[in-house]
Amino acid sequence: MSLPALTAELAVASRCTLGEGPQWHAATGRLYWCDILARRLHWLAPSTGATGQHSLDHRVSLAAPLTSGELLLVGEDRLSRFAPHNGRVETLLDFEADNPVTRSNDGRVDRHGSLWLSSMGKAAEPGAGSLYRLHRGELTRLRTGLTIPNAICFSPDGEFAWFTDTVTGVVMRWALDREGWPLGKPTHWADVSATSGHPDGAVVDAEGYLWLALWGAGQVVRLDHDGHIVAKIELPVSQPSCPVFAGKNLERLYITTAREGLDQASLAAQPLAGALFVADVGVTGLAEPVLRLT
Template identity: 40%
Template sequence: MSAEVFDDRRCILGEGPLWHPERQQLFWFDIMRHRLLSRDASGPLEWRFDEPISAAGWVDTDTLLIASASALWRFDLRDGSKTQLCGLEQDNPVTRSNDGRADPWGGFWIGTMGRNAERDAGAIYRFYQGKLHKLFGEITIPNAICFAPDRSCAYFTDTSTQKVMRVALDSDGWPDGAPAIFLDLSDDGLNPDGAVVAKDGTLWIGQWGAARVAAYAPDGAFLRAVDVPGLHATCPAFGGADFRTLYVTSARQGLSADVAHDQSPHGQTFAVHGVTEGRPEPRVIL
């Protein structure tokens, strides 16, 4: 099982892959270049914004919810127009959005962080029924936001801690109790980044600096890892007609100048076929 290049555009910080189940199309971001990227039968697609953008959920066939440094937006793929849904730490120029994902109730969880990864500058929010609610504060680099198939819990990480947390959810999708450690990767020197949960409940998580995506069972046991050509594997997403293709974004941020500017695959987006069966992302209900 090996990764192939799905898209050879080299992102500074590739993130937020989303497979749109109705369009049968992958979307992802180059955060530092303020770009939403995709591909269709005609070839590469790109939309540019005036600030960092990092994560999305799908609303309908032609509409995405997009998280930017200052707001959540309703974005029309047909003409590129956008409408603000709510502000996101608009009074704090230090922060920007980072990892985010739709939850099974039609909400959207989104993390914020310092533009220079300032310690404890970020938080995790839930946008639900038209309102933004703060869930967790004092987070440095929010990542790995994803949800168990049975709706029992959510996962997230502050990458700087090297720990992935799990928090129980109530019947409406709100945290029910304090988060507990699900994975402690500090002894292995691994940095958890974006994550997604497969149909069987396995957590697949990109590991920054390790050139791989690793799979962990619901009890936290390590199962296996899939190597990718990009050193900084940032976030996985399941897609394809049968949801058996694992797409993985990557970054060249933080690499030495000679590596970051050569023609190496760092920053490209990869596809690994036949890994396991994933699930379609839930619709965001506005």
């Protein structure tokens, strides 16, 4: 049986080297995403089409909205508070600052207003990455020995977390307690290693289904509650990195992409690589809590 095939269209021709970490900031009506390697923070106001960017002095992979209206920047060696209206940056915590091999990678706020975030080797060194939880300003390491930790997201009721180590091709599911802390060991939930791509970033919709970017395959797939692929979005570029729902009613799915590692022939064949794309997928997103630091 063929899967429902959806298409994505260009939203912003941002030409990111490594577009990542899209986050919807409901209070300001802006979607933020990062170009990790170019050290830029991009934004889009979907209601008006206005766009902009901020230059940064270090590699940042995520800009999570705070209750103050500012953003928490998850960077290669630090976590910082950022004020978009004036560009002021205040360092809050070190993040693997003593490890020059690693940088930050994926992240998402859980159902309790805490941030799960990950690190990885700058050259994807095997086993160099870790998974953390920032809960009320305190950073706790949850898991080590990962290579490219990705696809961090959470079930609507907060009962489970998902993540992947991209190189394995397997999405893991982890039971959580009432405070959002992991219980026992994570279990295999979905194996996408037979596809032509590799699991990257993910987000959960209002029906509790997971939308997963397949790096290298030019697709974002929708997985049901049992981890089966039930729909897919085809993109005109090969390296989608992470999806997110955005807009006043979380009615559209936006997808970051990358140009990193593509040779001249590949770039000529996919000139929109690194752009932000958008798709109408027939379902709305799941509103995510704002990050709480205290």
